[in-house]
Amino acid sequence: MTKPPAKQTKANRVSIKGTPNKGHRIVLSDEDALTDLFGCDAPEMASGLMSHCLKVLKANEASDDFASNDERSFMLEAIKELAPRDAVERMLSVQMAATHVALVRSARWLANADTLVQTEAHYSGYNKLARTYTAQMEALRKHRNGGKQTVTVQHVNVEDGGQAIVGNVQRGK
Template identity: 65%
Template sequence: MGTIEKAKTDDLGVKVSGSARTGHKIELTSESALCRIFGTSDEMQANALLSHCLKPLKADEASDEHPGNDERIFMLSVIRDLAPRDPVERMLVVQMAATHVATIRSARWLANTQNIPQVQAHYTGFNKLARTFAAQVEALRKHRTGGEQRVTVQHVNVADGGQAIVGNVKTGGAG
């Protein structure tokens, strides 16, 4: 697993180590690595957004002691791939990454339940998180498109015995 994690770390230009207990250590391969990930030129904002990514993670999700559960690089790579374009998008994509991690955590808890009350509680939490994520995706789409939706509806009436042709039709050619 170390080589896969290292490749992603090198690709991001950020290496995260440590833990909440011992302190997170952030190593950048270039000064602007965090700014590129978060889509900003403001280093203070990029550092704050990184901090916001780390806060919702459980201790075993942000620690070198549990590399199989470490979600720090995953969150940063998702944010980079979503390519936030402005402050609203930066905050929203951080929330989306955190919501996704929480949804997967909730699914893990649901899979390991032992009785009906636990199943009900974890199913409810999982369902709310999954719906929240879908709403966040839709909010990002609307923000990026200015809320515009394009729907093309075409209605054609064909009388009895008639034929309809679907596609582009050109007329006026040589017979």
């Protein structure tokens, strides 16, 4: 029994081969793959965003020579999952993917710290990146809903001798 071909997602329609030293080759399954991934119409914008994805990675995180450490596909999948809707979201999605990779890198350094000075330095960096990522998520949320927050207020009258229950109530079966 043969396995059916994997469904192509926006991210797996784009693959990156090569190394920083020898150059990267971006392979597209079709002409619109890169613009679809970033959710834009202009190929120049998509190309620039792809370049930004590669620039933030260390050489061993963007290389065929270090497949187990390669973060390029992760970054593309992360951007695909965020599904940017406009220019602000496109740039923020690249920043969020880069921040996440840096956060994991920092956590690895923290886990391997041998001295108190190293531990403090890596903890500080990790903490700042974690806060930055949280701020980026909040910025994306606010951008997507126009900064509006929804609060539901309900008024309940309880007569003398009555009792009120606050919470979800379900009848037993």
